[in-house]
């Protein structure tokens with residue numbers, strides 16, 4: 001159509017990890033919709049290895065990593081975490097090797113899918129590389145374990161700067177730093193210091209600090225007060241899931257990881273749902289909305305909006321809903337309905 | 344019929360620490376209600392403990408005199424103490440944490456339940472969070488390794504995990520609860536949280552009638568906001584307990600209504616379940632004393648004043664079920680004040696008596 005001509009027509013490559021379980025089905029739905037919108041993408045499809053790659057000490061292969069490093073943009077479906085010792089988890093490998101230092105999750109109500117909470121439109125920005133996830137632990141004497149939480153100025157400033165820049169670029173008004181500096185005075189204190197420094201560089205964005213326990217309570221009683229939330233790793237983990245719960249769960253919430261030099265890997269953060277895998281029942285919404293984040297990240301806003309609006313209006317209409325949303329549409333029905341709704 | 348032993352009616356002395364922020368107001372409500380009931384409680388009161396009133400720099404440690412009082416009396420009622428956040432104050436440890444550590448109040452119990460008449464998003468909630476209260480992320484052990492790199496130690500011991508777990512299962516057993524869920528992040532902190540889980544599993548074996556499961560903390564929070572009724576008793580390390588109990592408080596109507604207590608061997612401190620100072624509300628007379636009143640009811644049971652506890656709870660509940668907004672405080676959608684609420688509780692107590 002004529003409008004498609006308005007989109008940047010230059011072909012680009014992007015890495016796609018379809019993943020496991022329902023992953024291939026929802027990835028197929030996404031590809032189909034991208035084709036319908038005529039996004040000029042060439043997918044570089046990547047699969048995680050079946051045995052550990054000695055070069056990465058993980059099931060994630062060197063080729064997997066190189067693909068993302070080359071294209072700088074990617075989309076990832078859910079993956080089974082292999083059980084076994086001696087090699088790194090998939091997510092940890094991706095995070096470390098690609099230096100995915102920020103995890104961004106917008107959380108908003110999907111009209112027509114009612115939860116107990118209305119009017120939510122917030123974004124959680126989580127530091128993704130350090131904190132409680134240092135992996136540094138040891139048993140000092142039998143029965144006494146020390147785990148190290150590591151907070152650095154480098155990582156804290158980077159995430160704080162990112163949060164403010166994101167707020168400004170996305171027309172957001174306020175950044176709330178979430179912390180527990182009343183207890184972890186030095187560690188979370190350093191995190192706050194970095195947020196305050198970044199705040200001075202963005203006088204147009206309102207800045208506030210909220211103790212994490214209070215944040216939890218405020219989020220369940222009055223979530224509409226929040227806009228952008230920035231926080232260290234563990235609080236980000238917990239609060240981003242809590243926020244997802246407010247609007248209907250991980251099946252509906254998009255997510256994107258940001259690395260250095262503009263690299264980004266969008267992902268559906270829900271599980272592989274092995275119980276419904278291969279049955280054409282999966283809900284592709286989280287992956288689709290994540291793919292919209294991916295498109296926006298590389299400046300393809302119009303296509304992103306087109307897809308996102310179609311997804312939301314199909315859910316809102318309520319005629320074609322997958323089982324997790326209380327309907328009985330198949331993945332293909334849902335996908336087709338979205339394609340019919342595209343501009 | 345409850346058969347007290349001779350002498351059980353003697354007055355108990357309880358240490359009272361009004362604390363900062365709204366603490367002095369909500370504890371005053373308690374003192375007034377306890378007086379109206381004629382409950383056999385005498386207060387030993389310590390004002391201005393934190394020293395932070397009037398913008399002064401707070402005290403850096405809890406005075407010995409206060410610790411002695413609590414040890415002697417065995418029971419204390421308290422408001423939250425303020426902890427400064429300024430960067431140049433990094434050596435001021437939280438006095439709240441010091442009290443818990445010095446008195447070895449090793450578990451914190453927060454009981455969130457739906458109050459009939461109080462309008463909340465979720466109904467039929469009845470969740471008890473039992474939290475390790477002295478170690479974990481609250482160790483206070485931190486240092487700057489090199490400029491710009493800070494290490495903070497989380498300490499998990501088998502011993503403390505075990506006694507927290509033991510308390511949780513005993514609590515469940517004695518209160519006819521069906522399930523205990525251990526909340527953790529052992530997929531990341533394999534050894535630290537792993538040790539906590541090991542202790543929980545060990546204790547669970549001794550309580551075959553109580554169902555036991557394990558839930559990762561991020562999933563816990565998501566489940567809590569979606570379908571909180573699936574939870575019964577939760578047992579947690581320190582920080583997760585802090586977060587989870589605040590989520591539970593939020594679901595049940597907010598900080599103002601959820602009671603709690605800190606229990607050690609032979610000592611107990613009762614306070615709001617979600618422990619906050621609420622400085623911005625202080626002095627306005629609009630803080631909600633419900634949480635502290637319900638904590639007082641817990642304290643009365645602890646003092647074997649079960650009948651007083653029942654009456655106090657019934658009076659508070661009646662204020663909510665009557666639903667007169669002009670006596671309820673603003674945090675629960677009312678237009679009343681702390682004083683009007685307290686008067687309503689006292690009126691209900693008098694009604695019962697006649």
Ligand SMILES: Nc1ncnc2c1ncn2[C@@H]1O[C@H](COP(=O)(O)OP(=O)(O)OP(=O)(O)O)[C@@H](O)[C@H]1O
Nearest residue numbers: 182213423425426427428437439440585618619620
């Ligand atoms: N400077 C402050 N600014 C805002 N709130 C504060 C401040 N100091 C204390 N509070 C509130 O009081 C609570 C208890 O203070 P404290 O610093 O002792 O934390 P705590 O021991 O973590 O208590 P808990 O674990 O129950 O939250 C805090 O969690 C916070 O909600």
Ligand SMILES: Nc1ncnc2c1ncn2[C@@H]1O[C@H](COP(=O)(O)OP(=O)(O)OP(=O)(O)O)[C@@H](O)[C@H]1O
Nearest residue numbers: 214598599619620621622623624630631632634674
């Ligand atoms: N008993 C209570 N009644 C009403 N509101 C309460 C009560 N206890 C706590 N709150 C509210 O809980 C929230 C958290 O308090 P906390 O002390 O942690 O944070 P704070 O940042 O110090 O809050 P504030 O800005 O009110 O000083 C505040 O909004 C406070 O007003």
Ligand SMILES: [Mg+2]
Nearest residue numbers: 237238241561
């Ligand atoms: Mg998580």
Ligand SMILES: [Mg+2]
Nearest residue numbers: 213617618619
């Ligand atoms: Mg608190």
